[in-house]
Amino acid sequence: MESNEDNRRILVVSNSFNKLSLYISSLRWIGYHEVGKAGNLSEALEQVRKFEPNLVLVDSTRSSNVGLGICRDIRQSCSSDIIIAGVYSKFEHGDLSKSYQKVGADGSIEESIITSDKQSFKKELEKIIQGAYLKRSGGNPVERQY
Numbered sequence: 001m002e003s004n005e006d007n008r009r010i011l012v013v014s015n016s017f018n019k020l021s022l023y024i025s026s027l028r029w030i031g032y033h034e035v036g037k038a039g040n041l042s043e044a045l046e047q048v049r050k051f052e053p054n055l056v057l058v059d060s061t062r063s064s065n066v067g068l069g070i071c072r073d074i075r076q077s078c079s080s081d082i083i084i085a086g087v088y089s090k091f092e093h094g095d096l097s098k099s100y101q102k103v104g105a106d107g108s109i110e111e112s113i114i115t116s117d118k119q120s121f122k123k124e125l126e127k128i129i130q131g132a133y134l135k136r137s138g139g140n141p142v143e144r145q146y
Helices: 017-029 041-051 066-077 090-102 111-116 118-136
Strands: 009-013 034-038 055-059 083-088 107-110
Touching: 009 017, 009 041, 017 034, 017 055, 017 111, 017 118, 034 041, 041 055, 041 066, 055 066, 055 118, 066 083, 066 090, 083 090, 083 111, 083 118, 090 107, 107 111, 107 118, 111 118
Parallel strands: 009 034, 009 055, 055 083, 083 107
Antiparallel strands: none
């Protein structure tokens, strides 16, 4: 197990208790130990204010656009410094990946990577984080502690 040196705080949002548990376990396994959770929009907004996460990982499905609404509402009502990553199943990649971008997410990750390939999960998270840094800095690499 690795240790994440910069101690990013990550909030996981899903209305599925099982997915919350899996995602949190995977995040801790790759070195993220400051992990919060929320099961719906009101909990997510409350946790964003209290927990002050650097990154929010939001689960959604095509049949339930709740996660997309959560991404949009967090982006509109909270700090623009918060990095938002959406989670999609491999069957929903095209639809949800584009939809996440439209509502303000910084990137998206396939669910199976989170639960089965921890090193790829860590790389994907870091890619989203670095992309968000670049976007917020106007394309210039930025050394910021998130």
